[in-house]
Amino acid sequence: MTGGNKKLHVIGASETKKNRPKVLKSSDHSTHSHNQGVSTLNISRKQHNGSLYTGVGVIAISVVSWFVYQGYLETRVNSPLTEDKVAFPSSHDFPERYWGSFRPGVYFGMKSRDTHSLLAGLMWFMPDVAAAGNLNLRHLCDQGDNLEQYGWKEHDGRNFGVQVIIDKFIQLETSFVTKLGGNHGGDWTARIQVEPRMKELKGQQVTLYFYLTLDDNGKGLLQPIRMIDNMDTSGMDASESVKFLGLSAVHGHTEKLGDFRVSFHHANQQSIVHTAFLSTTVGSPHLVKDALQSGLRLMEDKRSKERHISLAGALFAKEDNLKQPNFVVHQVTGKLPLQLEIVYESNSFAERGILLRGEVYDALLQKYREQFRIQFENKFRLNEKGFSEEEQDFAKSAMSNLVGGIGYFYGSSKVQSVHNKEPVPYWNAPLYTAVPSRSFFPRGFLWDEGFHNLIISQWDREISFDIMAHWFDLMNVEGWIPREQILGSEARARVPDEFVVQRNNQGNPPTFFLVLDAMFKNRPVRDISTLELEQLNRMWPRLVSWYNWFNTSLHGSEPGTYYWRGRDTASARELNPKSLSSGLDDYPRASHPTTYERHLDLRCWITLAAKVMASIADIIGREGRKYHETFVFLSNNELLNAQHWSEKAKRYADYGLHSSNVTLRRPKSIAGQPKPDKIRWVSEEPTPRFVDDTFGYVSLFPLIVEILQPDSPQLGQLLQDLRNPNLLWTKYGLRSLSKTSPLYNKRNTEHDPPYWRGPIWINVNYLVARALHHYSVVEGPHQTRALLLYNELRENLITNVLREYRKTGYIWEQYNDANGAGQGCRPFTGWSTLILPLMSETYV
Incomplete structure (x- = not known):
């Protein structure tokens, strides 16, 4: 018997005489009993039927409401944000x-x-x-x-x-x-x-x-x-x-x-x-x-x-x-x-x-x-800087290939959320965007496009604003933008089916904040044109929605922590489940994906986003206090160190359920059966810990977004480790993963070669060089070391990319960390074109 029933029983037992029913006379008893029985039966039937109808009605309404709500959830993924469009309504506004x-x-x-x-x-x-x-x-x-x-x-x-x-x-x-x-x-x-x-x-x-x-x-x-x-x-x-x-x-x-x-x-x-x-x-x-x-x-x-x-x-x-x-x-x-x-x-x-x-x-x-x-x-200013005519021609060609690789696409993506059983079409829309590679990736990629526009914005700010406007107009009601745009039959025909569908729990790094930061950093409002102010105002509501999507959809289990969605928790054939949405694909994360992971790079991207949102709010007169407060909170070095600094390894790292002893092994073959694929073998139980057996690009993100204090001992340690040839340093640039890391140059499956596990990538090298330049001009105990590293890294990158261009005729997707050879796809005149601002030293 429940506590509630006990309470009712006690109340019933303590009824007073006054409240008891009136006693009937014996002569009235039979008739009255019969009439009262019929009356009570009728009332009971009415009450029962009423309750039944009410219950059925409530259930029906609930079922209908559930289906309506499910339908609402299903349509959110392909419902456009209702804010005004950012792109100007007609291409004829820019006839040239x-x-x-x-x-x-x-x-x-x-x-x-x-x-x-x-x-x-x-x-x-x-x-x-x-x-x-x-x-x-x-x-x-x-x-x-x-x-x-x-x-x-x-x-x-x-x-x-x-x-x-x-x-x-x-x-x-x-x-x-x-x-x-x-x-x-x-x-x-x-x-x-x-x-x-x-x-x-x-x-x-x-x-x-x-x-x-x-x-x-x-x-x-x-x-x-x-x-x-x-x-x-x-x-x-x-x-x-x-x-x-x-x-x-x-x-x-x-x-x-x-x-x-x-x-x-x-x-x-x-x-x-x-x-x-x-x-x-x-x-x-x-x-x-x-x-x-x-x-x-x-x-x-x-x-x-x-x-x-x-x-x-x-x-x-x-x-x-x-x-x-x-x-x-x-x-x-x-x-x-x-x-x-x-x-x-x-x-x-x-x-x-x-x-x-x-x-x-x-x-x-x-x-x-x-x-x-x-x-x-x-x-x-390359001639002014003393580059030869041949080197200047190379730089002109690099920039021209990026700008000449801008396409205009029209169509709809295929998208899916957890509420959709099957992929659904996004709305038809145009996209004006540069592409990473004309031969291999002739379509729009969200995180690539931020890097592209670090260069395009220096060449032609109007083009950059137009590109960003088209991307932000692809935002859905949730504030999400599909990370890969495959619009129109020409683009669709060149993409394997497995990569076509975009999922709304996955979003590429918000690299457009890099562009906006570079475009308006240290620029007085009086130097900003009326057209640019108008474009920032048109862009603001969508920037707010985009920022909110990242800050709320990708948050972690503790304040100040974030993790990338989309990792396969049941992967049997992957050495380390990929994090495609991070842009770093097979870069090693915690070996066993969980919801309490902390991803350092994502935290740093959101820190940058908060800083830029506060800055833009100041420029256009919007309320930016909450963004400033978020930036102060996330850039706090003590909190950052508590959540991401491994004192044992002396490095910044992700956190999660992790084991260092994971390999790929082939199960025993069965006679007459095809040879089975290699599967993941864990020889040490994972524990919640820092992923500090790995040192690579992710470890550098607090440096990259320039949130480390100039006198930070962690900054000093990072700069020291940066120059260690057994870690990331090569005479061709910084490799993506240290030679001491367990997954250095390891295949993620027996069919997938290493991608972000050793090769040199120009986009991240550019960000590191830019940060070193920053710390070289900020007074502090590490200023001289930052300057020396900056000069040497810049020279290594320029020399190698030029050498490979002379040798092969192409700028490449990535470069081999052992010999500097270009590899991956070619031509890759997307973010590898960042060699140009390294040559010109134009970082803002």
């Missing part, structure tokens, strides 16, 4: 950046900043090489093509770009110039110049294909304008012979561009051997190469009797006969050297004057190139 090389995944392409743009692109091959049966048709940037080098030599992000592509037998220079005018983004001209790489190849043939198509779901008209070709049409009826005509132009129309004309011009008609065209339909832009190859035929020239690989003219399936073409290709086969100019003209540009080609093109291109060189020196 309306057209550009916004297709970083192809060797050369042009695109407008429209949701369903006209796309232009280039493919090429050498017929003599193709005779072996493989065309080797170049189109998408692909490491498998093994080009000796390709990339932009000069690109200002607005008006022009010049790129050199070194193929096996030929060298291509692709350039473009834009010209403002009219109501639809103005005109542009592209020039493709092809030269033989060896004298004996002069006169050999090369085939260029320049195509036009429409982006995903784009609607418009592309009308080919034909010219007479020398193809043998004998034996064909008139309808067939009309297929084998080249193009002089394409007339087109889209809703955003209005009417336009694209014309093709050959500098030396005598070098032209053959022209042809293809006009057909294609389901999606990522299928254009397949569509082109399906339209190739082997044809014989009427006069020379030479056979050519030629496009087949108008080519439609029976069911597509009534469709308008959305894919038009101009083919030119000519003798080396060969030049093709493509002129795009907007019909609304009524007073353009002379056609933008030939000498007119030369003059405008030369004007823009000279302006670029002057601006580059004014921004980075």
Whole structure:
């Protein structure tokens, strides 16, 4: 019997006489008993039915409410934040950046900043090489093509770009110039110049294909304008012979561009051997190469009797006969050297004057190139610092590849939360962003983009603000931004399915706070433009939501602690479960993931975020006290040391359930069965402790975010350990994990090579060098040592990256810590381009 029932029983036993029921007379008893029984029964039935109906109603309401609430939770992951958008509403607000090389995944392409743009692109091959049966048709940037080098030599992000592509037998220079005018983004001209790489190849043939198509779901008209070709049409009826005509132009129309004309011009008609065209339909832009190859035929020239690989003219399936073409290709086969100019003209540009080609093109291109060189020196002062002309050209190319790698994408991500059984589509949105690598990662990555804009903001602050605005407009109602953006069919086609879905408990480091800190640090408000203040005000509500997401979604079990979500707690094949959301992937964490882990790098990112939020609040007159208080709390060195300093190992570290004795072992094979994968073997029980057997990039984060006091003994210890060659120091830069760490250069599975377990990464080296520079100019007992380390580390990094560039023609994703060799993917002109501000020493 419960305490409640006991209480009721006692009360019942102590009823007074006054409260007892009236005693009935015997003569009344029978009738009254019967009537009272019926009455009581009816009342009981009514009460029972009422209670039943009420209970059912409550249950029904509860069930409905539960389903409604679940539905609400399911929709939060793909519901946009209701704050005003940060990006200005129309690309036409920045007409000089309306057209550009916004297709970083192809060797050369042009695109407008429209949701369903006209796309232009280039493919090429050498017929003599193709005779072996493989065309080797170049189109998408692909490491498998093994080009000796390709990339932009000069690109200002607005008006022009010049790129050199070194193929096996030929060298291509692709350039473009834009010209403002009219109501639809103005005109542009592209020039493709092809030269033989060896004298004996002069006169050999090369085939260029320049195509036009429409982006995903784009609607418009592309009308080919034909010219007479020398193809043998004998034996064909008139309808067939009309297929084998080249193009002089394409007339087109889209809703955003209005009417336009694209014309093709050959500098030396005598070098032209053959022209042809293809006009057909294609389901999606990522299928254009397949569509082109399906339209190739082997044809014989009427006069020379030479056979050519030629496009087949108008080519439609029976069911597509009534469709308008959305894919038009101009083919030119000519003798080396060969030049093709493509002129795009907007019909609304009524007073353009002379056609933008030939000498007119030369003059405008030369004007823009000279302006670029002057601006580059004014921004980075490399000539003033004594760098050679060759080294300055390298730096210009590095920066140009980053800016020239800016793309404009449109589409939706696939996302999922714990409340969704299956992935759901994010909303359709545009993204204007640089990419880490045109060959391997031609799409947007959140934490990479912060590093990119440390450079872009020095070159063109307006471009950086525009990039950040587009990223912040991808924020959902929770304040979360998907960390990888795979927008549109071209991007989606190059990503394995396992990496497509983005999960809302995982968010990359908030590196845009690095950019905002660098842009406004030590800048008086009077020196900040009205436009920048407007953009900061537009950005503020989303910065607040983003900061809140990090501070609340990733908090730890104690005040001031944080941990990255997404680690696999049941991983059997991983030596150390990855922390992909941290950006450091396989960097060793506590061996056994738990909810009470403390991740040092995340704590430092949030410390930086709080500092920058307080600073921006001061600039634009918002309330920033709570951010300042959070920064003071998190940057308190005593609290930091209590939660992350291992006195035993004398280093900063993560904390969690950890064992140092973890290996991969292969289980015994069963006869007749495939060899099993290696699995994780723990030979020492994990205990709650500092992960202090590991010394690497994470250990340096209190230094990186510059929160250590100048007289801190921990700072002195870090600087001492930094120069130890058995730990992180090499003559090529700082390795990501010390040689003494148990997982140094160890595979995370038998199939996954080490990634952040030894190789040298330029982005973190840059952050360390920048911090050393800071401590070298702040008075304190470690000032001299910081200066010596800074100078030596900077020199090592610059020397090695330049050496590998001269040797291989590329800037690389990472560098080998044993010999400095470039490795990973190439070209990696994303955060590895931070070698430029190291050269220029422009850190704010």
